Amino acid sequence: MQLPTSIFVIQRGVLVASSDFSVVRGMRDMLPDVAKKKQAIEDRIRKEFEAYGFEPIETPIVEDFALLSAKGSAGESIKDDIYYFKDKADRELGLRFDLTVPLARVIVNNPQLVKPFKRYQIGKVYRYDKPGASRYREFTQADVDIVGSSSIMADYECVALAYKIMKDLSFNFSIRVSNKKLLADICLASNVPEDKVKDCMRSIDKMDKVGVAGVKKELSEKGIPSEVMDVIGRNDLKEIAKLVKDKTGLNELQELLDYCEKSGLTEFVKFDASLARGLEYYTGNVFEVTSKNEKGEVGPSVGGGGRYDNLVETYGGPKTPCVGISFGVDRLVDLREKELCEQLTQLMIVPIGLEAGKECLKIGRELRAVGLNVENDLMQRSLQKNLEYANKKRIPFVAIIGENEIKEGVMAIKNLTSGKQEKVKLADTKKIKELIKTQEETKEKK
Amino acid sequence: MQLPTSIFVIQRGVLVASSDFSVVRGMRDMLPDVAKKKQAIEDRIRKEFEAYGFEPIETPIVEDFALLSAKGSAGESIKDDIYYFKDKADRELGLRFDLTVPLARVIVNNPQLVKPFKRYQIGKVYRYDKPGASRYREFTQADVDIVGSSSIMADYECVALAYKIMKDLSFNFSIRVSNKKLLADICLASNVPEDKVKDCMRSIDKMDKVGVAGVKKELSEKGIPSEVMDVIGRNDLKEIAKLVKDKTGLNELQELLDYCEKSGLTEFVKFDASLARGLEYYTGNVFEVTSKNEKGEVGPSVGGGGRYDNLVETYGGPKTPCVGISFGVDRLVDLREKELCEQLTQLMIVPIGLEAGKECLKIGRELRAVGLNVENDLMQRSLQKNLEYANKKRIPFVAIIGENEIKEGVMAIKNLTSGKQEKVKLADTKKIKELIKTQEETKEKK
DSSP: OOOOOOEEEEETTEEEEEESOOOOTTOOOBOHHHHHHHHHHHHHHHHHHHHTTOEEOBOOSEEEHHHHTOTTTTOGGGGGGSOEEEOTTOOEEEEOSOSHHHHHHHHHHOTTSOSSEEEEEEEEEEOOOOOBTTBOSEEEEEEEEEESOOOHHHHHHHHHHHHHHHHHTTOEEEEEEEEHHHHHHHHHHTTOOGGGHHHHHHHHTTHHHHHHHHHHHHHHHHTOOTTHHHHHHHTOHHHHHHHOSOOHHHHHHHHHHHHHHHTTOTTTEEEOTTOOOSOTTOOSEEEEEEEEOTTOOEEEEEEEEEEOSSHHHHTTOOOOOEEEEEEEHHHHHHHOOSOOSOOSOOEEEEESSHHHHHHHHHHHHHHHHTTOOEEEOSSOOOHHHHHHHHHHTTOOEEEEEOHHHHHHTEEEEEETTTOOEEEEETTOHHHHHHHHHHHHHHHHHO | OOOOOOEEEEETTEEEEEESOOOOTTOOOBOHHHHHHHHHHHHHHHHHHHHTTOEEOBOOSEEEHHHHTOTTTTOGGGGGGSOEEEOTTOOEEEEOSOSHHHHHHHHHHOTTSOSSEEEEEEEEEEOOOOOBTTBOSEEEEEEEEEESOOOHHHHHHHHHHHHHHHHHTTOEEEEEEEEHHHHHHHHHHTTOOGGGHHHHHHHHTTHHHHHHHHHHHHHHHHTOOTTHHHHHHHTOHHHHHHHOSOOHHHHHHHHHHHHHHHTTOTTTEEEOTTOOOSOTTOOSEEEEEEEEOTTOOEEEEEEEEEEOSSHHHHTTOOOOOEEEEEEEHHHHHHHOOSOOSOOSOOEEEEESSHHHHHHHHHHHHHHHHTTOOEEEOSSOOOHHHHHHHHHHTTOOEEEEEOHHHHHHTEEEEEETTTOOEEEEETTOHHHHHHHHHHHHHHHHHO
């Protein structure tokens, strides 16, 4: 058994706190600055999902292990990669590792759902991976899926959404697309034996990590002819089009690329023959969203998806074409350095004296009623201490109110950035709101 | 070992699907109608939290068992009531059963946080309870806590927030308040021996379930004089004020009640001497929010909280006064029958023919760009089928677009409720938005 980590907090050389309790390995706490950023990113993603007509669902984080390990989906070996446990009635359970498998269960159990069923879900998922930079054991995914449509327009909608979200969040990015059938066809046309195609694709999937030479080496070791890597390395769709015999995958991909071209996404959406997308359940077009830094250098993957027309059947449902895309919210949070969200609290009411403080509770309520986010002093601190607090918390406005102000029915609102101060009537809550909104907007324009 | 539940879906007497995969016992899926309601409730709660100057944090759902079972908090016996398991490195873990214990850990580990630290968190928690009506093993809590303030104004802020949220969600409700010190003082003044006071309070806590007589019986069995229940049964604060020797708890409660009276909450906030709030960690004022049905009959508890000035110390931190309140989001979702949220999707574009359908992808994008939620046809269905779909999904407007419309650069927007149809230019996206917004508002007013 491993002992829990101990924490010692030392300030200016003095031990101020110690604790045997730390966050679980591979997971993290988000303090307000990070949590606000995450919330703002999720809100924007949600807004785009809803703009495309997707509706939310929620499923439990805990699922039956039988579901998580079903044959044709993740398989029994998933046990090594997830949090697996038994409940007190000896049921085998696990924490979900994605939002797609639970969706397939929902589809099978609810055949009454009108098709196409366009759902989104934003939720936490768990993988027992080796923790690393931007690689957590608990992380949040934001998924959209279109259930019941075999149209490539549905594939396009996933790509268009990815484009819109990445633009909206001001990221540099590219979206790589390919097709699982086409990749299999390329293998076959390059003399890979039919029974080695899946194995070959698993090796190709590693190209990002090990390069063309690395994949070639692995293929040789597996006894698979490695000339397929020459075709893939050249990444020339026209050449591939001539090469492959069955045109189904090619046509699916071509239709997707046509829609992207027609809507001006060509700059961002590129064919990549090496894209295999690890998960075995993909059956058609696949996509991967990759961030880029300011120099245009490729960063980590922040999302991906594709068509999976057989998964619902795997779980006992009728044949149901599906396509979807998933965004890694934690990756987006970590990559996004700039502040994304506005300051939540707009005004702090600073009373002078206890009796004024009590009156200020009411003033706070009245200002919240017109839609302002207002903090009252709950520490009965001095004016100076309260101003220090407001500055530390980056609250842009303070209203200083003593007993004289209350008698006169006025308050002085001070803009802590510009130093500008204005006297307003306490009863004039709408004017106070205007004043704060106007000055906030002026600041934003600067 | 228990076998997984099998699901057979039969429509019109025919087996259309069967599955061995169901939702985990005690948990639930939320399909869009429920998930939208939950999201709308969470959004409103969050808005109120932010209006009072609270900021979000996020902590993992998985915590060290050592934290969850710490002495002075839940204790080792909590193992029976939670999901407990070991990871592959034999670490003892558990799913969190509330959001307060993780907050205490965050406070201990982050002494740099500026005080008062006003945080909110909305997240899932887990209890291995017997499942029942509105009693789930996975449910969502929405918590606010004020860390570092010992002022009763902070207690008041929790109660004021509860009032505001319940009003905002149009619930009938009452907020019961009491004080743990006062309850102990009542026990002492009623001849309960000092070493039996805690035990006595545990019995009093059951009054809601077993009534005065039931508690009296339990007290007799424990050998505790049961006259305390006469005082509590009469629930008369003036009598109690004369009775108790130490006035600390009384004064804390009285100050809270004074703030409530001053702000017009007296109708909703009532003293209840029997309120003990199960959790041992409360040290001062406690509150409980109870829903009422239209007849004014008391329904289930939907929230509660109180002051816990010792919990942070329990986890190895410095003495830190804290007060907070927690709302049970699932209870609110289940109690709230009426639709709360607007229809998300506002317009469906119905193309006539495949080529028009492709053009419509662009039109959809342009309408989303002005802020409308728009669904494209992804099934290439007939006009009639698409209208049926829009009706089933309660989408209020459809735009029917054939090749003629595209040539002429117009579309006909039909209000599916009123039957009213209007021709507008495709390029006039802002006018289209106006048209939809105006008609939506007219409908809401009716």
